[in-house]
Structures are given as structure tokens and as C-alpha cells.
Amino acid sequence: MESTFLKSSILQFKYYKELGEKTIEQIPETQFSFTLNSESNSINTIVKHLSGNMISRWSDFLNSDGEKEWRDRDDEFKDTIQTKPELIDIWNKGWKVLFEALENLSNEDLNKISYIRNEGHTVTECINRQLCHYSYHIGQIVMIGKVICGEKWKTLSIPKGGSENFNSLKFSKDKRIKNFLEK
Numbered sequence: 001m002e003s004t005f006l007k008s009s010i011l012q013f014k015y016y017k018e019l020g021e022k023t024i025e026q027i028p029e030t031q032f033s034f035t036l037n038s039e040s041n042s043i044n045t046i047v048k049h050l051s052g053n054m055i056s057r058w059s060d061f062l063n064s065d066g067e068k069e070w071r072d073r074d075d076e077f078k079d080t081i082q083t084k085p086e087l088i089d090i091w092n093k094g095w096k097v098l099f100e101a102l103e104n105l106s107n108e109d110l111n112k113i114s115y116i117r118n119e120g121h122t123v124t125e126c127i128n129r130q131l132c133h134y135s136y137h138i139g140q141i142v143m144i145g146k147v148i149c150g151e152k153w154k155t156l157s158i159p160k161g162g163s164e165n166f167n168s169l170k171f172s173k174d175k176r177i178k179n180f181l182e183k
Contacts, residue, residue, distance in 0.1 A: 003107045003110065005107070005110060005124065005127075006102065006105055006106075006107065006110070006127075009102065009127050009131060010099070010102050010103070012131055012135075013095075013098060013099070013102070013131065013134070016131075016134055016135050016138045017095055017138075019138055019141075019142060019156055020047075020091070020138045020141050020142075021091075022154075022156050023138075023141050023142050023145035023156070024043065024084075024087070024088070024091070024141070024145075026145055026149050026152075026153065026154060027043065027145055027148055027149070028148075029083065029084045031043075031148045032044045032081065032084070032087060033079050033081075034144065034147075034148055036144070036147065041077065041140065042079050042144070043087075043141055043144055043145075044079045044080075044081040044087060045076065045077050045078070045079050046137050046140055046141055046144075047081070047087055047090055047091050047141075048075075048076040048077075048078075048080075048081065048090060049073075049076040049077060049137065050091070050094055050134060050137050050138075051076075051090045051091060051093055051094030051095075052071060052072075052073065052075075052076040052094070053076075053094070053130075053133065053134075054094030054095065054097050054098045054130075054134075055071075055093065055094055055097045056068045056071040057098075057116065057126070057130060058097045058098045058100075058101035058102075059097055059101075061101040061105075061114060061126075062109065062112060062114055062123070064115075065115045065116065065117065065118060066114065066115065066116040066117075066126070067116055067117045098130075102127070105123065109123050110122065110123050110124045111123070111124070114126050116129070142156065
């Protein structure tokens with residue numbers, strides 16, 4: 001039986017990428033450097049960090065340590081992005097490396113060992129580790145977006161008070177499973 005783990009993981013990464021993008025679309029360009037306090041990061045720095053992490057972790061995956069010597073992690077937390085197109089470009093570069101690496105994996109690769117900071121992990125563990133890491137930071141982006149947008153925020157999920165309407169949609173469990181397996 002073929003594992004659906006890789007397919008499911010790619011779909012989850014795409015989902016979180018979309019949440020980040022839908023948030024970034026709502027934010028005025030002048031607000032990408034906004035921070036809640038001196039200990040928090042701006043959307044600019046979170047995007048730089050995510051992209052830097054993705055490029056380091058997923059470049060030459062399975063052949064070299066995920067923490068590359070050329071990565072300048074400290075620079076990722078310096079707010080140097082000037083424009084929205086620059087932000088989007090940095091965002092897309094990281095995701096491109098991630099998706100290319102994942103799409104080149106096979107189910108046979110899932111138990112192979114990959115290293116992050118000289119610590120061995122199975123490919124499955126690497127994927128889970130990064131999925132959690134990226135969703136954590138995208139949650140931060142969403143929260144910052146909600147703070148910036150306030151009442152103008154457009155929800156990314158079921159709106160408050162909208163659960164009954166959502167649940168009344170005619171999607172059967174079998175149809176959802178069939179759609180997932182066909183993607």
C-alpha cells in the first residue's frame with residue numbers, strides 16, 4: 001500500500017503558504033515592519049527567516065546538513081526588506097526550494113537519515129519538524145495581520161458565527177476522502 005504521507009505533507013505546506021499569502025495581501029506595504037514590541041518580529045523578518053530556513057534545510061537535501069555554512073541566520077532577523085515585491089520574491093524563493101525537494105522524494109526516502117546541525121533525523125521527522133516550524137511562524141504572520149488590519153481583517157477560515165452554515169454544506173466524508181486521494 002502506497003503511503004500518502006508525502007502527498008499530505010505537500011498539501012499541508014501549500015495550505016500554510018496560502019494562509020501567509022492571504023495575510024500579506026491584506027497588509028499595507030507600509031506595515032510590513034510593524035512589531036508588537038521590541039522582542040517580537042515583523043512580517044519582513046519572519047519572511048526572511050522562513051525563506052532562509054527553507055533554502056538552508058531543503059537545498060541539497062539528503063546529501064548535506066540542513067544547516068548550511070553559508071546561511072546567515074542572524075541577518076534573517078534584520079528588517080532590511082524595502083518593498084512588497086521584494087518581500088514576495090524572498091517568500092517565493094524559500095517555498096520553491098522546499099517544494100522542489102519534497103516533490104523529488106519517494107516513499108522509499110521517508111526512513112532515510114538527514115542531518116540538521118549534525119543531528120540525524122528520518123526524512124519523515126525532518127518534514128514534520130519543518131511543517132511545525134513554518135506553521136508556527138505563519139501563525140505569527142496571521143496574528144500580526146489581524147492586529148494591523150483590525151476590523152478590516154478578512155478571515156482566512158470559517159467566520160465567527162458561521163459554523164452552522166459551513167457544516168450544512170453537502171460534503172460527505174467519503175467525497176472529501178475521494179477528492180484528497182485524487183489530488
